[in-house]
Amino acid sequence: xxxxxxxxxxxxxxxxxxxxxxxxxxxxxxxxxxxxxxxxxxxxxxxxxxxxxxxxxxxxxxxxxxxxxxxxxxxxxxxxxxxxxxxxxxxxxxxxxxx
Amino acid sequence: xxxxxxxxxxxxxxxxxxxxxxxxxxxxxxxxxxxxxxxxxxxxxxxxxxxxxxxxxxxxxxxxxxxxxxxxxxxxxxxxxxxxxxxxxxxxxxxxxxxxxxxxxxxxxxxxxxxxxxxxxxxxxxxxxxxxxxxxxxxxxxxxxxxxxxxxxxxxxxxxxxxxxxxxxxxxxxxxxxxxxxxxxxxxxxxxxxxxxxxxxxxxxxxxxxxxxxxxxxxxxxxxxxxxxxxxxxxxxxxxxxxxxxxxx
Numbered sequence: 001x002x003x004x005x006x007x008x009x010x011x012x013x014x015x016x017x018x019x020x021x022x023x024x025x026x027x028x029x030x031x032x033x034x035x036x037x038x039x040x041x042x043x044x045x046x047x048x049x050x051x052x053x054x055x056x057x058x059x060x061x062x063x064x065x066x067x068x069x070x071x072x073x074x075x076x077x078x079x080x081x082x083x084x085x086x087x088x089x090x091x092x093x094x095x096x097x098x099x
Numbered sequence: 100x101x102x103x104x105x106x107x108x109x110x111x112x113x114x115x116x117x118x119x120x121x122x123x124x125x126x127x128x129x130x131x132x133x134x135x136x137x138x139x140x141x142x143x144x145x146x147x148x149x150x151x152x153x154x155x156x157x158x159x160x161x162x163x164x165x166x167x168x169x170x171x172x173x174x175x176x177x178x179x180x181x182x183x184x185x186x187x188x189x190x191x192x193x194x195x196x197x198x199x200x201x202x203x204x205x206x207x208x209x210x211x212x213x214x215x216x217x218x219x220x221x222x223x224x225x226x227x228x229x230x231x232x233x234x235x236x237x238x239x240x241x242x243x244x245x246x247x248x249x250x251x252x253x254x255x256x257x258x259x260x261x262x263x264x265x266x267x268x269x270x271x272x273x274x275x276x277x278x279x280x281x282x283x284x285x286x287x288x289x290x291x292x293x294x295x296x297x298x299x300x301x302x303x304x305x306x307x308x309x310x311x312x313x314x315x316x317x318x319x320x321x322x323x324x325x326x327x328x329x330x331x332x333x334x335x336x337x338x339x340x341x342x343x344x345x346x347x348x
Binding site: 010011060063067071075095097 | 125129130133134137162165166169209212236239240241242243244245247250251254255258263264265318319320344345346347348
């Protein structure tokens, strides 16, 4: 029998993970959690979401560009098809196809 | 599940119905049929090609009739429709007339090469997959005839889709696939998208319904005759479909 795997939509998954991160970040900058280490790195913690977005953006750009430049061009598949089109044309005409 | 003796009985009676929806493909149709016959005839694979022509003004249907005369009405089945009615309904129309227990879907514009069909069939048999899909994005696959911009859009869209939907399939918009007939029937009924994004919805729904999916690397040679399409409307359609699936699946 077929049954649905996920009850949560992808949108809900993203929202729940994002809110978990936001809750942690907010509790750090809001002073709800107190620790000397946190206070010493406050400015870093403040801008960390922006850093994350920038780093992820760079990662995405690198991956996409790498995949564009390594996209297989299949020259031989094209040449094979060209050859076969000629062969097919000849054979089909011989079989009586008019087109 | 079943005993091996029963399995071989089932294997013996496997039949593959290849659905070819066409619209103005009089140049390409004879070639694609010739190639299908070349790679499947004599390989012991039982098959039929169902040509679903949507009233092409260029006379595709007339060419199809000639091909039927040459190759026989057992191999070449014509199920034309009056006018252009869309891909989803073409598949429903084709399934209704298909006598095989497997359905193969491919484009008639020569971008999908029939030489991959035996590989699809073999992989399906090995793992009893519900679906086998061709992919341009893994090792051994690729594309001919795309410029930098086209590749960038394709790779970018694929990256975004993989990230947002995590489909477990590398090529979502490809339309060269093999389905178990009842699986395809169920998927077509549960899909709402139109146009090429329909392929993406089909494979996402398949994952959602827990169907097993195998992948075969394919080379995609972009339209030799006729124009290939990727404009603003296609991109808008894609983004809409992506957001729709993101929010609903």
